[in-house]
Amino acid sequence: MSPFLRYTLARLGFFLVAFVVVGLVSSIWLEWNSVTGLWIALIALAISAVASFILLGRMRDEVAMSMKARADKMHARYEAARSAEDVD
Template sequence: MLRYTLMRLGVFAGCLVAVWGLVYFGVVPRGLGQSNGMWIILLALVISAPLSFVLLRKERDRASETVVRRVDRMKANLEANRSQEDEAADSARPQGQIS
């Protein structure tokens, strides 16, 4: 998951540098007044999102598989703990008593 996040940040950083260069050389218009920095960041975000979606597909799939395995393992642990608690409660109850 960390690898995917770092790769997304890398794509964003590359887009940020590219957009800054395009604005600096006048290919893309500057923002209004003092909004130039915000304009560059927003434009880089808009460009990097679909690029990340396409370029990092395999890494995203690997990260999601890791998350699914972790969730499945946590569910199994919770179920094991729940069954242990049920067994402990059943053994602590006197034989003829029903709750």
């Protein structure tokens, strides 16, 4: 599994857990409606963003390294094609 997909799934998991927890806690005091759902989603998004920033640093670095390696490989192929074009 690619590092990007693992990181994305981890972020989605953090959001879902935060959404469920915030939803359960808020259901004690609030009735569920579309506005409440939107606020719960926004609060869960903020919580999951902070949690992933703190807890997923190593995964984020792996994603950055794999993206850099892919970009370097694409750049090398581009340069090879460009230099071959110049020779013709």
